């Protein structure tokens with residue numbers, strides 16, 4: 138579930154390398170930094186593992202979404218199709234660049250339904266953001282196919298899916314750009330942090346400039362003399378984050394292996410519950426096993442089972458009731474309560490579209506998420522804790 142469970146001497150060593158130089162900035166200080174470039178090294182190793190030409194470290198997954206959308210030139214007057222089931226940052230990032238997030242339905246994978254993209258398209262649609270929720274892939278091949286046919290850009294939100302893949306190719310590498318989060322709760326963590334990947338040199342350059350006040354990062358001249366091809370902002374990753382990221386990223390295969398083993402054990406226990414079925418994962422081999430998703434026959438049974446598990450001190454999340462992961466629950470979005478009194482970008486005169494964030498247009502999400510629970514899978518699951526979970530699940534199942 139979270140990389141902090143795997144913290145050890147490797148993280149301390151990488152952080153100490155930085156502390157010994159005293160240089161926390163990823164750029165400049167060439168004489169003082171003694172060859173230590175942790176963010177750069179993290180990016181290089183990340184891009185190589187992802188199979189993309191470029192990776193860019195940034196301050197968070199949310200920043201990664203905003204920087205990537207900016208690089209893609211998504212802005213005022215554009216619409217971006219996003220799934221109804223995601224963390225709110227996906228929608229916030231679209232609004233941050235002045236565009237409008239358009240809600241679409243999910244399929245059995247619980248991720249964006251490729252068939253609903255066409256239904257939600259309008260003349261304003263510029264991009265689509267498939268989100269790989271809870272460590273498992275969307276039907277990303279079909280999503281990319283539909284998007285390409287309709288001339289839409291694809292930005293993969295793989296914030297929750299670092300290390301995941303679909304038919305052997307890493308998530309994040311299918312779209313024009315992909316992003317990841319390393320926040321405190323993610324599979325690997327740098328406290329806060331994020332990464333953008335892309336194969337396209339032009340998009341990488343725009344992201345690189347924008348995330349650092351427009352600097353063109355010319356290695357031949359002093360930073361103060363660099364050119365500024367565009368106006369940007371500051372979303373730079375710092376060297377301490379880079380150091381943590383490197384150590385954590387090198388542990389990713391073992392974190393995922395441990396989660397897979399623990400998930401299999403919990404799946405066996407839950408498999409005994411009458412009427413319970415598991416989330417459909419388009420490519421189970423590409424799942425990072427950070428979560429175990431399962432369905433009960435109906436909403437009433439789901440809420441009852443959740444509460445029986447709760448009595449056994451077992452957490453199972455009903456995301457549909459959560460205030461942060463299901464669009465129809467976001468009253469502030471529905472009221473266009475952006476952080477400016479003008480309600481921009483919903484009031485942008487160049488956009489005359491319509492938004493609908495009601496359950497009416499996402500029947501699949503409404504039905505499916507109402508009978509879906511998720512259990513977070515720990516990296517470390519000692520035998521006695523596993524036994525307690527197995528007993529608790531069996532007890533809850535008997536009382537159903």
Ligand SMILES: Cc1ncc(COP(=O)(O)O)c(C=O)c1O
Nearest residue numbers: 197198199224226296318319320
């Ligand atoms: C799907 C999704 N997108 C984006 C983000 C934003 O990442 P961060 O917390 O690093 O800003 C998250 C974080 O939970 C997420 O789950």
